[in-house]
Amino acid sequence: MIRLEQLGKSFGTLRVLKDIDLEIKSGCVTAIVGPNGSGKSTTIKSILGLVKPDHGTVIVNNRRVNGDCEYRRQIGYMAQIAHFLENLKVRNVFELVKDVRNSESVTLDEELIGRFNLEREYDKKLKNLSGGTRQKVNASLAFLFNPAILILDEPTASLDPVASRILKEKIHNEKAKGKTILLTSHIMSEVEELSDEIVFLLEGNVFYQGTKQDLMASSENDGLEHVIARMMEGAAA
Amino acid sequence: MTTLKILKYHLKDLLNSKWVIFYGFFFLVITEALFDLGGNPVKTVLSMMSIVLMIVPLFSIIVGVMYLYNSREFVELMLSQPIKRSQLFWGMYGGLSISLATGFLFGMTLPFLWHGVVDLQGWDYWLVLLSIGLTLTLIFVAISFWIALIFEDRLKGLAGVIVLWLLFGVIYDGLVLFLIYYFSDYSMEKPVIILSMLNPVDLARIIMLLKFNVSTLMGYTGASLQAFFGNVTGMLVSASAMFAWWLLPLFGGFRRFVKKDF
Secondary structure (H helix, E strand, O other): OEEEEEEEEEEOOEEEEEEEEEEEOOOOEEEEEOOOOOOHHHHHHHHHOOOOOOEEEEEEOOEEOOOOOHHHHHEEEEOOOOOOOOOOEHHHHHHHHHHHHOHHHOOOOOHHHHHOOHHHHOOOEHHHOOHHHHHHHHHHHHHHOOOOEEEEEOOOOOOOHHHHHHHHHHHHHHHHOOOEEEEEOOOHHHHHHHOOEEEEEEOOEEEEEEEHHHHHHOOOOOOHHHHHHHHHHHHHO | OHHHHHHHHHHHHHOOOHHHHHHHHHHHHHHHHHHHHHOOHHHHHHHHHHHHHHHHHHHHHHHHHHHHHHOHHHHHHHHOOOOOHHHHHHHHHHHHHHHHHHHHHHHHHHHHHHOOHHHOOOHHHHHHHHHHHHHHHHHHHHHHHHHHHHOOOHHHHHHHHHHHHHHHHHHHHHHHHHHHHHOOOOOOHHHHHHHHHOOHHHHHHHHHHHHHOOHHHOHHHHHHHHHHHOHHHHHHHHHHHHHHHHHHHHHHHHHHHHHOOO
């Protein structure tokens, strides 16, 4: 479980997170949605320690995160953009992350490497890969160490439909294994398909948090995209 | 241990980079050409000095700043793993410094070796030049990291390092001369010694020229330093100031890296 308590973050004069409280439940898929600049990425990065909150607390699996890095062993992260060291080969990137994770004692999950046919790309340099293939490497790295928590930032944004379907199946399967999955997306059909819980962020505040069913029940059954769009319009009005 | 692992992969990346390869061959071609023109190792070292003092800071500071900006997503990937920020910083700094140092040593060493510098008079000059080049690499990579971590916008960062290089390598001497001219009624020896400490490129040049004992090429700062301290103490004082020039930006950059939002 991940809990954020009174988490606040400003960049200069811009308050990106306004003392938010949030609980990401274990064993389900939580989607963070919201317009650009609403604080989605900052929330995710605060959990990972990439962004240092001004105040508030991040608790991951009952342990308060306070500069320690070991808790990230339980987390797999897929960033929006995958530009790594350009002259390394794909195999080097996998070796690097395995090396720094000291992964000898972990049973590796190489399913995505196989399903994305990444073995064929192993000896190619990263600078010679397409954006989609880089993102496949990125996704495979996130799932590789069997982490209990998966954080996926716009996971299917630059994947082709086949790769996107494979990744969504993987997310479903991992959820079935009881993993905690947190994702952001602008694709509402994807959010509807994958998520159990929805967090709607708006201007640094949690505007809505609840189950997808509750959110849909409050609407006239015209799809999540319409519900979210109405919430955005309502908030803007 | 993790730092060494990160450093290893940075080396693997950078030693395959066309920029580092170009850098190594640049020094190889220039050094070889100077040998072919002059033939004398001491003269070659003296000619190479001016090139090393200009090119090493320029290349280190520009490649350093661009490397850090281009590694943004890589830093995110690494920091989402169970590793400390300090381990990543030292791995990246070590990887880039060692790669550029390798390119520099490759280009500077081979011609001296095959022209038999070890058997000739002048190998000690050559060693001082190599040490100066390596120290400038460490200093300017550290400065580039610091600047890249201060400016979020890569255009500002790039402009910043170019202005800094121009200041240290080109404008500074003119400024010192202007000050000496402007305050010509006063004794300027001590202020000029202090001013020379504020410019790592000037310090490097002074160390080389104190070694060569060519007071005509030292400029006012070098001559003042020589007159004040003598050759050996002058070199030691300058080397200590260069050490400070390495530590200050390195720890400035480190502190920013540890606190920065990625």
